Structure formats: structure tokens, C-alpha cells
Amino acid sequence: MSEERLREAIDTLKESGVRITPQRHAVLEYLLNAMVHPTADEIYKALEGKFPNMSVATVYNNLRVLKEIGLVRELTYGDSSSRFDCNTSDHYHIICDACGKIVDFHYPSLDEVESLAEQVTGFEVSHHRLEVYGKCDECQTQKH
Amino acid sequence: MSEERLREAIDTLKESGVRITPQRHAVLEYLLNAMVHPTADEIYKALEGKFPNMSVATVYNNLRVLKEIGLVRELTYGDSSSRFDCNTSDHYHIICDACGKIVDFHYPSLDEVESLAEQVTGFEVSHHRLEVYGKCDECQTQKH
DNA sequence: TATTAGATTATAATCTTTATAATTAGTGTA
DNA sequence: TACACTAATTATAAAGATTATAATCTAATA
Structure with a gap:
């Protein structure tokens, strides 16, 4: 595949x-x-x-x-x-603040945000990007 | 103020x-x-x-x-x-692909995305960022 | 006011990315 | 298959952003 x-x-x-x-x-x-x-x-x-x-x-x-x-x-x-x-499928990224690891996660595209932004700003919207940040499993464990 | x-x-x-x-x-x-x-x-x-x-x-x-x-x-x-x-208030940015202008727009924080990402990935989420891209008013006008 | 740790300056180094010119090599056509 | 045309690659240098270093200076505190 x-x-x-x-x-x-x-x-x-x-x-x-x-x-x-x-x-x-x-x-x-x-x-x-x-x-x-x-x-x-x-x-x-x-x-x-x-x-x-x-x-x-x-x-x-x-x-x-x-x-x-x-x-x-x-x-x-x-x-x-x-x-x-x-650029394959609709997914966003979550990034570990500690080690920098980037993991994909799927979420329906935020079309509503795009259309609101369009109305409010007068822009002709083409796309958006979203990243979530946090601490990954491994880095949570090796806390101290 | x-x-x-x-x-x-x-x-x-x-x-x-x-x-x-x-x-x-x-x-x-x-x-x-x-x-x-x-x-x-x-x-x-x-x-x-x-x-x-x-x-x-x-x-x-x-x-x-x-x-x-x-x-x-x-x-x-x-x-x-x-x-x-x-880092003042809860707002996102929309950016013009053509001229690079950055404009603020307000939108309720996407807490739902954060909690879903947390569940799916096991990360301990701290924050997120979102940007919308498009073409601003001026750049739409001076098309040709 | 004197002290001291932290901040600034000047400079150089590093790192990422882009530009340039010469050479090489895909691809369509005969 | 060989040729020609043009894009792609290479080698190199340059540009631009950011960080590191060491010496000097200064904000904050007693």
C-alpha cells in the first residue's frame, strides 16, 4: 500500500x-x-x-x-x-514539549473556524494549521 | 490601558x-x-x-x-x-499568503480538540496553536 | 554607596536555507 | 536508438537568523 x-x-x-x-x-x-x-x-x-x-x-x-x-x-x-x-490524510499533530516527538492524531477538519475567520476578517481562506503541545507518555514517566 | x-x-x-x-x-x-x-x-x-x-x-x-x-x-x-x-488574550491569527499580513481574530479556545488529543495520544496537553491562512482584502483586490 | 550576580555589548561562530554557474541527465521526438 | 532541449543536479558561495563567548557594565539589594 x-x-x-x-x-x-x-x-x-x-x-x-x-x-x-x-x-x-x-x-x-x-x-x-x-x-x-x-x-x-x-x-x-x-x-x-x-x-x-x-x-x-x-x-x-x-x-x-x-x-x-x-x-x-x-x-x-x-x-x-x-x-x-x-500530505496524505486529514490529521493534526501533537508535539512533545520535552523531547520534540511528533505524533499524528485524527480530528475532523475545523471548517467552522475557517468560515468564521473568513466572515470576521474579510480574508479568502485557503487553509489552516493546528498543533497541540504537551508532554508525551515517556517524558511523563521519567519525571524525576 | x-x-x-x-x-x-x-x-x-x-x-x-x-x-x-x-x-x-x-x-x-x-x-x-x-x-x-x-x-x-x-x-x-x-x-x-x-x-x-x-x-x-x-x-x-x-x-x-x-x-x-x-x-x-x-x-x-x-x-x-x-x-x-x-501573550494577552485568547485569539488566533489569520495570515495572508500573498503579503504576509497577520490579523487577529477571536474564537473560543479549542478545548475539545485538546482533550481528544489527550485521550488518543496519552499526552499531557499544555496548549495548542492554530493559524488560518488565506488572501487578505487588499490582495484580493489587486488580483491582476 | 558597595557589592554581586545578572545583563549588555561586540564579535565571532553556527546553522539553515537560498543563489549561481557549470555540468549532467530525463524525456519526447525523429 | 540517438538527438536535442530543457530541467535537474552538483559544487560552491552567500545570505540571513540565531546562538555562543568573553569582557564590561549595571540593576537591585543590603
């Missing part, structure tokens, strides 16, 4: 007229299989073995392209670097 | 045992009166006139201290630098 998602994503790339290079394929595949939400550098390091000559710029370029097409989302939290996430 | 908020904030600083230096006072005052959500650099530039010798590091240090005390929030959006906001 991960295979299926990869094939779909590649079809989307083709439809957009974007070339499918080995590096681009690898970045996409890595993101699709990632259980976490890696930074650009983490992706770079993970693919270094397979592509010893790959440039960091290539990772950034591909992430930008994948973002423009809508296959990938960029998440910015308080820390120094952005994280990237395959 | 802005005076009132400033006095309250300074009391909070004193209670926390944090020294009230002229620079710190100025950063806090600037943030309290700011209608927008400035970056560290914008704060630095705004106070340059009053404190010609002030270092950028001082702005960052003070923002960190104010954040730790809970007087200030750090907002990270897609763009390169963080924005800072006095």
Missing part, C-alpha cells in the same frame, strides 16, 4: 510535467515511508549512502517542488529547521 | 526575579504597543534610535527571557524569521 501511494505520487509528478530523477524519487519515497517528520538535513543524511554525490541543495529543491505540487507540507515549529510531511 | 498592561507585565518580571533594564523595558513596551507581530530584527531596528549601542543579541536574550516567563509568545510561520507577540 505504500507502493500504491508512491505510484500515485509519481503519477501526480508526471501530470505536473516534473521530471522524475533518481534523487527526487528517493526523497519522495523516503518521505512516504517516514514515520516521523524529518528535516531537510535528516533526509539528506538518510540518502547519502545511496547518492554519495548528492547536494543538500537538491534536497531543498526537491522539497520545494514537491511542496508546490501539493505532495508535501512544510511544518515550522519553534526549533531551528523546518520539517516535512507527506 | 496599555499603561496598565505594561505595569502588570513589569510586576510579573519583578516576581520572577528578572532585572528590569532599560533595554528589556523597551522591548516589552514595544511588543505591548505593537499592532503587528514583529520579528527580532524589526524590534531591534525600532529601538536603535533610543539605544544606539544595543546589540541584536540583547533583543534575542530578552525575547527568550520574556518567553520563559510567559509574557511573550514566539510564532513560527513558513518564512525565515520568528515573530513575537505579547
Whole structure:
């Protein structure tokens, strides 16, 4: 089924007229299989073995392209670097204040907030983001 | 009333045992009166006139201290630098995709999302953030 | 007013991300 | 399959934001 998602994503790339290079394929595949939400550098390091000559710029370029097409989302939290996430299903994130772990959780999309914001501000709303913060199970246990 | 908020904030600083230096006072005052959500650099530039010798590091240090005390929030959006906001009332932000303008809008706090996330993930929830994105009035008008 | 710990300054270093120019390589077509 | 065209990659440098360091200064307290 991960295979299926990869094939779909590649079809989307083709439809957009974007070339499918080995590096681009690898970045996409890595993101699709990632259980976490890696930074650009983490992706770079993970693919270094397979592509010893790959440039960091290539990772950034591909992430930008994948973002423009809508296959990938960029998440910015308080820390120094952005994280990237395959844009698959409707879910939000909960983030541990202590260790930084990011866990998905599903919740119906907050359409009501969007429409209210639209009315009040006069904006033409496109989307929203929501993150919940707290302390994860592990970090609660190892309190002292 | 802005005076009132400033006095309250300074009391909070004193209670926390944090020294009230002229620079710190100025950063806090600037943030309290700011209608927008400035970056560290914008704060630095705004106070340059009053404190010609002030270092950028001082702005960052003070923002960190104010954040730790809970007087200030750090907002990270897609763009390169963080924005800072006095932590006053319950409100969310809507951000223009085109020009980057940030406008406040009020909405009851999404407590339900927090409690659901808590149940599903086992996290001990502390807070959440929500931003809505779209195109502001001006940017809608100057479409072409 | 003197003391002292904390704050500021000046500077450099670090880290993330973007820009540039030259080279390489996908992809559609003959 | 080979060619041509253009986008993608590489290598490198540059930019920009933030943090670290050490010396100097100063707010708060007795």
C-alpha cells in the first residue's frame, strides 16, 4: 500500500510535467515511508549512502517542488529547521514539549473556524494549521 | 490601558526575579504597543534610535527571557524569521499568503480538540496553536 | 554607596536555507 | 536508438537568523 501511494505520487509528478530523477524519487519515497517528520538535513543524511554525490541543495529543491505540487507540507515549529510531511490524510499533530516527538492524531477538519475567520476578517481562506503541545507518555514517566 | 498592561507585565518580571533594564523595558513596551507581530530584527531596528549601542543579541536574550516567563509568545510561520507577540488574550491569527499580513481574530479556545488529543495520544496537553491562512482584502483586490 | 550576580555589548561562530554557474541527465521526438 | 532541449543536479558561495563567548557594565539589594 505504500507502493500504491508512491505510484500515485509519481503519477501526480508526471501530470505536473516534473521530471522524475533518481534523487527526487528517493526523497519522495523516503518521505512516504517516514514515520516521523524529518528535516531537510535528516533526509539528506538518510540518502547519502545511496547518492554519495548528492547536494543538500537538491534536497531543498526537491522539497520545494514537491511542496508546490501539493505532495508535501512544510511544518515550522519553534526549533531551528523546518520539517516535512507527506500530505496524505486529514490529521493534526501533537508535539512533545520535552523531547520534540511528533505524533499524528485524527480530528475532523475545523471548517467552522475557517468560515468564521473568513466572515470576521474579510480574508479568502485557503487553509489552516493546528498543533497541540504537551508532554508525551515517556517524558511523563521519567519525571524525576 | 496599555499603561496598565505594561505595569502588570513589569510586576510579573519583578516576581520572577528578572532585572528590569532599560533595554528589556523597551522591548516589552514595544511588543505591548505593537499592532503587528514583529520579528527580532524589526524590534531591534525600532529601538536603535533610543539605544544606539544595543546589540541584536540583547533583543534575542530578552525575547527568550520574556518567553520563559510567559509574557511573550514566539510564532513560527513558513518564512525565515520568528515573530513575537505579547501573550494577552485568547485569539488566533489569520495570515495572508500573498503579503504576509497577520490579523487577529477571536474564537473560543479549542478545548475539545485538546482533550481528544489527550485521550488518543496519552499526552499531557499544555496548549495548542492554530493559524488560518488565506488572501487578505487588499490582495484580493489587486488580483491582476 | 558597595557589592554581586545578572545583563549588555561586540564579535565571532553556527546553522539553515537560498543563489549561481557549470555540468549532467530525463524525456519526447525523429 | 540517438538527438536535442530543457530541467535537474552538483559544487560552491552567500545570505540571513540565531546562538555562543568573553569582557564590561549595571540593576537591585543590603
